[in-house]
Amino acid sequence: MNQADQGIRGQVAAAQASSESAVGKVQAVAESITQGILSPGFHGCAFLNAAAEYPDPAHPIHQFILAHRQWFLNTITDLLAQTSDAPAAPAARHLVMLRDGAMAAGCLFDPELVSETFLQGVAGLLLARTGTATATAADTSPSITNTTVQAT
Numbered sequence: 001m002n003q004a005d006q007g008i009r010g011q012v013a014a015a016q017a018s019s020e021s022a023v024g025k026v027q028a029v030a031e032s033i034t035q036g037i038l039s040p041g042f043h044g045c046a047f048l049n050a051a052a053e054y055p056d057p058a059h060p061i062h063q064f065i066l067a068h069r070q071w072f073l074n075t076i077t078d079l080l081a082q083t084s085d086a087p088a089a090p091a092a093r094h095l096v097m098l099r100d101g102a103m104a105a106g107c108l109f110d111p112e113l114v115s116e117t118f119l120q121g122v123a124g125l126l127l128a129r130t131g132t133a134t135a136t137a138a139d140t141s142p143s144i145t146n147t148t149v150q151a152t
Helices: 002-017 022-038 046-053 060-081 089-105 111-130
Strands: none
Touching: 002 022, 002 060, 022 060, 022 089, 022 111, 046 060, 046 089, 060 089, 089 111
16 A cells, blocks of 8 residues: 555656646646556556455554545645635545546546546536636646636
8 A cells, every 4th residue: 555655646746746837737637547547457546445445444554545545635625726716625525536436437437438537527627616627738738738628
């Protein structure tokens, strides 16, 4: 679990470093999640899988999982707080739930479709917070830049 935790922390740090804008950072983190889903041999989230195997809240592995998830939620909350003056916690919880669903569905269904749907969900959250769902091309990767949600 330590190795998975450190890998995810590094992945999130690298994603954040790839953009200067807050929106771009959120998009880069989302894109990094889809890269995992699209990777060969993807079997879902190690932490969600371990939580199913260690359901006792007092078990040290369960405690480690909760600490990791709290770190991830705090990180996403901090990033989303930089995108708008609106409270970030509800949007962060929403993004984490979208991520959890994508991680579970990514090994059960078409990972391309799951990834696309996840990125559209993140774009919708950003649209609701900022009025825009994309960063500039200089801020993020081309695949995210092409993920646009328009208000109707």
